[in-house]
Amino acid sequence: MGVKLPIADNPLCSKADLERAFRQLTKPLLPYYSAGGARLELPGSGAGQSPDISQMEGFSRIIWGLAPLAAGSGHVDEDLLQLVLRGITNGTNPGHKEYWGIPADYDQRLVEMASLGLALAIAPHRMWEPLSAEAKQHFYDWLNQINSLKVHDCNWLFFHVLVNVGFYKLGLPYAKEQLEANLDRLEQFYLEDGWYEDGTNGHSDYYVPLAFHYCGLIYAALMKEEDPKRSARFEERAALFAGQFANWFTEDGRAVPYGRSLTYRFAQGAVWGAYAFAGVQPFELGVIKGLYMRHLRWWLRQPIFSPDGLLTVGYRYPNLIMAENYNAPGSVYWAFKAFLPLALPDDHPFWLAEELPLPELTDVSVQHAPHVVICRDNNRDHVAAFNAGHRSTNDHTHSSAKYEKFVYSASFGFSVPRAEWGLSQGAYDSMLALSEGDNLYRVRRNNEATNLDGDVLTSIWKPWRDVTVTTHLIAGLPWHVRIHRIETARALDAAEGGFALPLDASLSVSETTGSVCGLTGFGGSGITSLIGYERAEWISVQANTNLMHERTAIPTLQTKLQPGLHLLIIAVYGEPGAQEPVNPDGWRQRVQVYLEGNRVRAVSPLGKEIIVAV
Template identity: 55%
Template sequence: MMNNEKSFFRIGDNPLKTREDLVIALEQLTDPLRPFYSKGGSRLEIGKTGASYSAATAEMEGFSRVLWGLVPLLIGGGDSELWDIVLDGIRHGTDPSHEEYWGEVKDYDQRLVEMAVFGFALAAIPEQIWLPLAPNEQDQLYRWLNQINAHPCYDCNWLFFNVLVNIGFRKIGRPYNAGQLESNLKRMDDFYLGEGWYSDGINGHSDYYVPFAIHYYALLYAKLMEQEDPERSRVFKERARLFAVDFIGWFAPDGSALPYGRSLTYRFAQSAFWSAVAYADVEGFPAGVVKGLVLRNLRWWFSQPIVDADGVLTIGYTYPNLVMAENYNAPGSPYWALKTFLPLALGVDHPFWKEEELPLPAIPAVMVQKPAHLVIVRDSVSGHVAAFNSGHLYTNEHTHTSAKYEKFVYSTSFGFSVPRSEWGLSQGAFDAMLALSERGDNLYRVRRQNLESEMIDNVLRSVWKPWANVEVQTWVVAGLPWHIRIHRVETGRSLDTAEGGFALGQENEMLSKIDVAGAMASTAWGTSAIKDLLGCRKGELVWPNANTNLLHPRTVLPMLTSTLEPGIHWLASAVYGCPSEGALDIQADQADEVLKHSPEQDLKVKFSEGTLTIVTHFGREIVLNI
């Protein structure tokens, strides 16, 4: 059994300030895995839940993903008691005659993903991973990895897996596919949107796959190939420098980052980009700022219940949760988060470790990030960060795509919710969404894909059609703690409507208020409210199904509901969200004040007879005829 003195349960006592603290944290994450390695060492079986690929592939994935933490440790001069197991696992996993052989891969195979870290290791620490192998074992590893040159990867961040394997081959003097390597690198340029941003494939989303995948691999390339390919390495670093200026806005002062998009079970991979910035020595923010971003994010994550009784990372976000998981999340998948330990590649005497950790620098209160379709707003008082979303013209059709990419706002303090089903408001958990159902049907549709999507300063507009004969135009005026939403609904059918505010964590004590103006709730985690601005909807509180929200297993959701007959209708609401730090932040006799407040004045939105005028954060005027 594992050594309890090194178990993850003590990580809350780890101050995570120094390099040694980071080494200890890595041990606390990886030592509990020791009992779960297979007899031959090539597989890691830490759970029985399924993914879209076989259990054998999932166990190989678990083996591979631990290396994202161990390889940087070895680069920086450290060692791990797991490394002998790793070498045995490589010997047996690449031996076709062994019962634990990793197998022959297919096109678009998950094992192609897992090859990337081997390429990184071959390029960076051949003396640790290549030279200890006998000549026949080297041949077997090379042959197994070289399958990536005979099978296509998906046309997105996956193309970098081939790049990393081939630069590994090049560094150890083995034949490599220079043509494919160059072709894949050029294809990444096709994904570049400017201002440091990529999309994850043509018409793909700009989510965490930009920082923790595309930029991360590009910076590995820039560091490892700086002598052989100096110009491309320079370009990759410059793009990362530009991206950093926007991406820093996704992080709150307490170390948390925006929950947005897919693959959020990779958790502290959120800060892996900053680890790669440090590793590749990208100019821009001072090293102390970069160091603080990584360490605060890790400290925030290590204060969450993200491991099981054995100290093994679970699938989920701030707690174990299969409801929000992707089809490709196997038990070992979360260990991709170990990519954030890349600064361990910087040795004990590296200047990075001598820098004082610095807080976040001054960040604009409103950041317009057009390539990502987001406006980032910061509340300087509470530290709350919210990303307002104009929506996308394309969808990746992954699990819960609408919840992960089409809500009106995403929040560091309130997270977001995914549905258990679209049947009813409790199962749908429609926070930050307008949900529409045919009258009496109780089966709801939300924004899934947009016909139009645009941003004018802090005002976001989209056009979407939940049915062929129902068109919704939505305007969101971004702000904190209040924001405003306006919808023009042109419908050819009778509809039930429901619009949710922020989902609020709820365990025991709660204060609430429901009246003709709307609904509000306050718990130890903060206050959430929604109020109607046109007098055509009623307020209510909905208790979504358990485990639908990423941050809290149980939530309460203020909501506005109404019915619409065929025709044209305007809906307008003001939505409030303010976090607190462990105590009810509003008293019963103050509840009325939230719903009586006029946020239209704060956000410069004026209703007059037949007209709605919006003055944007930067002074431009938008006039709507309602």
Template identity: 60%
Template sequence: MMQTMKASTTIAINPLKTREDLVSALEQLTDPLRPLYSRGGARLAIGGTGASYPAVTAEMEGFSRVLWGLVPLLMGGGESGLWDTVLDGIRHGTDPAHEEYWGEVQDYDQRLVEMAVFGFALAAIPGQIWSPLTQKEQEQLYSWLNQINSHPCYDCNWLFFNVLVNVGFRRIGRPYDAEQLENNLKRMDDFYLGDGWYSDGINGHSDYYVPFAIHYYALLYAKLMEQEDPERSQVFKERARLFATEFLGWFAPDGSALPYGRSLTYRFAQAAFWGALVYAGVEGFPVGVVKGLVLRNLRWWFSQPIFDAGGILTIGYTYPNLVMAENYNAPGSPYWALKTFLPLALSAEHPFWKEEELPLPDIPAVIVQKPAHLVIVREPASGHVAAFNSGHLYTNEHTHTSAKYEKFVYSTGFGFSVPRSEWGLSQGAFDSMLALSESGDNLYRVRRRNMESRIVDNVLHSVWKPWTNVEVRTWIVAGLPWHIRIHRIETGRPLDAAEGGFALGQEAGVEQQIGLTTAAVSTAWGISGVKGLIGYEKAELIWPNANTNLLHPRTVLPTLTTFLEPGIHWLASAVYGDPSGDSCGGIIEQLPESILKVTFDKDIIKVLTSSEAEFIIKRE
């Protein structure tokens, strides 16, 4: 079984293969929380950092998020020593006369988010969460939750919170808002893009909120309401089946998944969709493959230093990191990751536990996912997965939105970086981006939203304007370990330009190779390099500020730079990334295969795409 190591920030796993192992993992994730519950049990005070909502709301959030793991445990016949505390917390948190009352909610309140798991629990385990309460306590819980029918939620995945609460009310025989329930479910159809993809609201992004929120809640609904609403339940299951074939490409053989988008501090919630797929009984996807996806992702995460010395999940990605966090990430927020423990709702006799864990099936080397604006490229030898990004026409304006949604490529092997500020290249940490600054200002702008965005095979094209009188047309020829970037820049002001490659984790014994317009570096974490093809004057290594990268606290970043007078300029580069490589010696001198498929003539650039079609870029 697992053992918590108090002197470390990782959890040892031995071997996390059986249902009993997963139960033990949940116990070790939740046991350190016991002394942190308030006297009345209604609040969970995990840490001292702040979020956009008050500390008392954050403590209520911490309380609720633990239930995403405990409810499936009880559904599957298990027991938790925390459950009596949970029931006391519900009694006191919903009692207006108690000092730990969770309070009257407002429009778009964070507490509306946290109500969803209560709705799920009322529908799934009424005997454990509803029946133990007195009539007065039941009335107080119902009244507190029913506030969600009087206050609007954001027009995105939040609408499902209301759905789950009303499903819970219906299951226990209490009045529910059937009209609002139906309207919210219909609104989800407006977010559907086809081929299993949703956007997180109209003009929203297609990121992890598709699998670990929209599909997850839809599959809960499909299972809980398959008798009462069979047609819609079947639609939700079919959409999830289609999405599964697409989402499979986001996972690497070692269990890691693409770091991309917001809310990445939810960590192993990356795999929550797969458990929901099995829970809802979606057919057509091998259960052994799903089991492998869930367990490998958990193993990978539990090998990272994501816990503090007391065994508490921290805010961050592979290490504690507030720099990358959202404004809504409170100390208890990471426990949303317990949604991945939904398989515990399955009995020990379910095929998920009986069948052997299977590796990833054969996945195409190049997968075009137009609804997500991505081209997924896989390198079989290294297991490296990269998502090349054509950019978006809209922005959600969350923290570091450019870094999380507008880089040219996202990688399981290199992660991505967020800026500490826009002052200089080291603070900006502009990996996989073209950063532009008015000459001499040292304040850089990057792609934030696009005027155009499209994909043709493995060629991605976007048009973006960092200033009103600066237009950038970008083409990315996706590939691994090399890919090509081409930019046409029409500028009405003098600019300093910097093109960043992959940010590489630093270790002792950094090896580097620098030429006039070439730079490569290797460490224990692999090889990263850039090669100027057109327009660049200099190559150098940038040493970004600490804690800017999601995977590594300290990184080194090969970068190409140049100066641009007002006018029209063409820039082109070849970018190399291999997280399994051990030496950069000679890498830059190699002629990458992708360059053989891109011909730079005087008036045109010819690209041979992944489907062997010829793509022409006119050099105006």
């Protein structure tokens, strides 16, 4: 497990505090720079890219914070700055042994060029002008390779944009036509309400704020005079997005863990700093500052560090099980995107504003573009995203767990499989898992159809060609209801989990034939069968499967299904901070369920009606 370091005592209330946080996070990195300064040789596990590319990645990701700091004040660690300038000089020099090499199409190094483009655009006096004429030419030539190479047709297009904006700002030759083409292509990923999809049929996750809006706001700030129409469009969409995205955050600064690349941690909230950088105010400036600062404070008090102060791969604690194939030890420093406001002068209104609480938010926020309904329990500071699911999928690690669970909670987190055998290894919280009796389970991965109607989410999915599941979620906190209509041509074992409850010595469990509930010092979690399940069990799942908590157990219902038509209806409870044993019938206060002959009728808290024929 990671340890808390002195940075946890940084109050993070002012620009000076943020500058100090950057120094506190970068000081432990200094011994790990290579002799020539061009690589960050961090210890730890490997990644899909080669070690030399991973080390270049680590080098470049520090610049997401260093460039704004160099742009906004004189309070730069000169040792770090000189080390980075030496690294740029050597890394871009074809004759040096630490040369970063010649990238190929779709190369990870193309991603890492973006921070260098940002440095050229906003901090040329500290990160370009001090270089020799020869070093400048090498630097330009190496970055300019991106203009003859292909990038993935998704948020990667913005990396090309940032490099060429950097060239433009320095008066260097740049790929104007390709820049325009990429900006036009990014336009085609726009959906509605400020949301983009990450490529054609891609997901709408944290890459929308940390890539699309973050880079779009930087472009708008830097190119407003040259490209006023597009800049205004980026600003308008970002402002629209903020009204939905604020719902993803709790009052204390946590965000809902959902999707891939969660090891970038406080990059989740980097877009709030980008609003300040670009001068875009979807809310009062104090509200934006509060969202930004509380998020950083929450993260920097979590055990996410190694003993010597390095950020680790993981989410709320070091955890390689949840990582993507592309997560190298230095990848995590994309979190430094959150330091963009350091580019603002000391007397900027953002730094002078008083932090304000969250804007007024509704208990239920229906967000059609990302296919989610966000529910909020202000009494417990609990936020959860109920998920209708997606029509497409991808091959990233744990894609089903990261995109297709029924609900994602900012307090309970979510779990990924440790291995493929059984319920303990699979850790199927907030999922319906189906098996052919061989203890190997299938879950929802993509959907034939999805729909949102108020607080009711519907999806149709096929774990096998001859098995069709229609799922209705009635969203709500602390209770929600799930209804599954299963038409199967094969015999199946069914298991369905509630919220994963973190374990401690105070755990108390109550079980009946149709329900199981648990209570610890953290809170309560439970699950009740209304129709269809035969037994309830408290499953202690394998360690380190949950992103938020190292040791958890999942209340789980199980039954056997013969070929034919089946109906499974359950009520699920999750309440952080609960101190009293769970009433397994508490769901009745929120949802009405009626069995009427051969059909079931359910009415949601918002009055939406579901009728399912059996």
